[in-house]
Amino acid sequence: MDPQKPQAEPGHPPLEALAVQPLLNRDYESRPAVFFARLREEYGPVAPVDVLGVPSWLVIGYSQTLDVLRDTRGIWSRRVDTWRAYREGAVPADWPMLPVVESDSSAFRDGADSTRLRGAWSAALRPFQNRTRDEAKELERAVRRYADELITVIAEGGRTGGADLSAQYARPLPLMVIGRLLGEGADGDDELIIDLWRILDAGPEAHEASERLVARVAGVCADRTAVPGEDLPSFMLAAVPDLTAAELTREMAMMTGLVGDVTGTLICNTITEILIGETGARDSMSAGMIQEAINRAAAANPPMANLAFRWARSDVRLGRFEIAAGDPVLVSPAAAHLDPAFTRTSAPDSIYSSRAHLAWGAGPHACLGRELATTITTIAVERLFDRFSGLRLALPADQLPWRSSPLMRGLRSLPVTYELANDPAPVPATAAEEEPERNGSAGDESTSLVRRVLRMMRLSQS
Secondary structure: OOOOOOOOEOOEOOHHHOOOEEOOOHHHHHOHHHHHHHHHHHHOOEEEEEEOOEEEEEEOOHHHHHHHHHOOOOOEEOOHHHOHHHHOOOOOOOOOOHHHHOOOOHHHOOHHHHHHHHHHHHHHHHHHHOOOOHHHHHHHHHHHHHHHHHHHHHHHHOOEEEEEOHHHHHOHHHHHHHHHHHOOOHHHOHHHHHHHHHHHHOOOOHHHHHHHHHHHHHHHHHHHHHOOOOOHHHHHHHHOOOOOHHHHHHHHHHHHHHHHHHHHHHHHHHHHHHHHOOOOHHHHHHOOOHHHHHHHHHHHOOOEOOEEEEEEOOOEEEOOEEEOOOOEEEEOHHHHOOOHHHHOOOOOOOOOOOOOOOOOOOHHHOOOOHHHHHHHHHHHHHHHHHHEEEEEEOOOHHHOOEOOOOOEOOEOOOEEEEEEOOOOOOOOOOOOOOOOOOOOOOOOOOOOHHHHHHHHHHHHHO
16 A cells, blocks of 8 residues: 555545635635634634635644644654645646745755754844844834834824825835845835835735745845855845755745735734634733734734645544545644634733734744744834824725735735824934935935835826
């Protein structure tokens, strides 16, 4: 008997022969609690689903999700060549998620390869996540400055008005942070930032933009190899000097997507949960506990609703099903957080929420940039609610437009009405904190990075 072939257990056929429900559907996008409850009732903690034409197992139980993430038995591989259908050439060449799983970044490595690359990440992120370090302080000042200028541009129409806080605030802010992380030259590269926007927006130019982005990132990495600086790729090279140019490029390309999309989505989801006020985020914000509001939002709407694929190395029982060796598996923090096993662990009226949520993953592939993403989000939320005395949704909460994505859980737009606070001006930095603009004053539309990026974003969508 070939152990790599799916064997039908009494009671159910192999995954390929099961009737599977499409993962992407109207309820999944706008009423995920309804969708996951229906799956849980029919299948239990693990359900067969269709992911853009590819059958997969979706893990929706909290304990099962945690078990897969921790992988204490070494059952789950992140390497795409573990995927039986992929090895057999059965995965469509135009499957939209193929570039993700074929990226060969640290997210899709196992064992010593993963340990080596994650060690480089841990060392390189430390200067930006340790708030006593100069690099972290400088980055925080830059984030605050970007946030304040974005808000200033939003409010140029007057003390009251309307805005899309997704397109005009939550999404462009981390895109500009990426330039800072990549270092000298990349921090003023408007086209790099706009290409990343095009990729995340999944528009008709996304493929070409992806090729340009990788080429630009490769150029940045080559520059850092020749002349190291005080930036993320340079710190990675210092930690692991034998990183190849290709490895460094893959890791930095992955970083642009994670910081650009995950952090931007976390900012947007946090603002949304505060404005809706049903999950405790507003109460936490009112109590001055911004990080707790972020924690609430991450539990209610994890930026990554489903974490990227894993594949079973051997047959394994999970819930009611036998997962065959080589089967693809998605774990769903969004669904796990709706499992009664998770929801009954905290009182609904408490301003403190459970820290047991899985928005940042767990185990050997847990997110190493959690503190960085939280810091950026904290500054973004703090500045927004400091400078606006009134923010209200411009649509009923159940009409907000959610993106259709097998991985991300975020809004396409966040329309609001606003009223400026009595003193809307940002607190000026001290002389030691001020950082001169490269090409002119911050208020000059021709030289302000924020204004240039917003203008180019508008043009890219016209």
